[in-house]
Amino acid sequence: MDTDDSPWEDNATNVRDSEWSKISSDFLNAGYREGITAGKESALQAGFDEGFAETGAPIGRSIGLMRGYISSIIAFLSSGRSLPSGVDAGQLLGEARAISGALGDVRFSDIAPPDLEAEMHAREHLGEDAADVVTSEELQEKKDMESLEDLMNRMGAGSSSRGQEKRATMDDVKSLQTRLSVLAQTLGLSLPLP
Known part of the structure; x- marks a missing residue:
């Protein structure tokens, strides 16, 4: 063999x-x-x-x-200190x-321009479901936290944002x-x- x-x-x-x-x-x-x-x-x-x-x-x-x-x-x-007359x-x-x-009430997430590239990317991956996509999940969580902070500030005494609902x-x-x-x-x- x-x-x-x-x-x-x-x-x-x-x-x-x-x-x-x-x-x-x-x-x-x-x-x-x-x-x-x-x-x-x-x-x-x-x-x-x-x-x-x-x-x-x-x-x-x-x-x-x-x-x-x-x-x-x-x-x-x-x-x-003294000021100009009539002031x-x-x-x-x-x-x-x-x-x-x-x-003090200005939040970066409210005034920053939208991240169009991130939105486009989300739309590509989510397809038809992306019609309502305007923010990333992380940014939405941050906005939710800021809304909670605003609520807490409105509850505090002397808050400048008391009664303010608009961002x-x-x-x-x-x-x-x-x-x-x-x-x-x-x-x-x-x-x-x-």
Whole structure:
């Protein structure tokens, strides 16, 4: 009997080929998963960088500057320093506090432009069910939490948002910016508002 015709030899070759195929397949799958993960991480970082630079930072900076300016004006008006003649400090202080309270109620999620790319992606994956998709699940959870915070604030004493049911919009922020600018001009200040 020839050793090449041995049933043990055929079985060993089959096992070796089978093991090689399994190992090769396992490495291929692992490499594929690592490639997908690396691709997602890369796209996620690029998306974060773009969103931060084009949306988050400019909006945050603008609101932060306005809050800082109005806080300084409130401190100045509360200090009792003399004002230009004909200027009612009490009225200006009331306006400054109203602006400050309104700025405190501004939420990023309310004034940030919609993420059209994320909405389009959701529509692609949800098909017909995506007709009502307007926010991501994460953003909706954040808005729900902010609504709860607003409710808690309205329950607190002296809340600026007492009775406020409407959320701020970018138009509201622009209106507050105009009011702040007028207030500053009344005091003889020139604020470099964004």
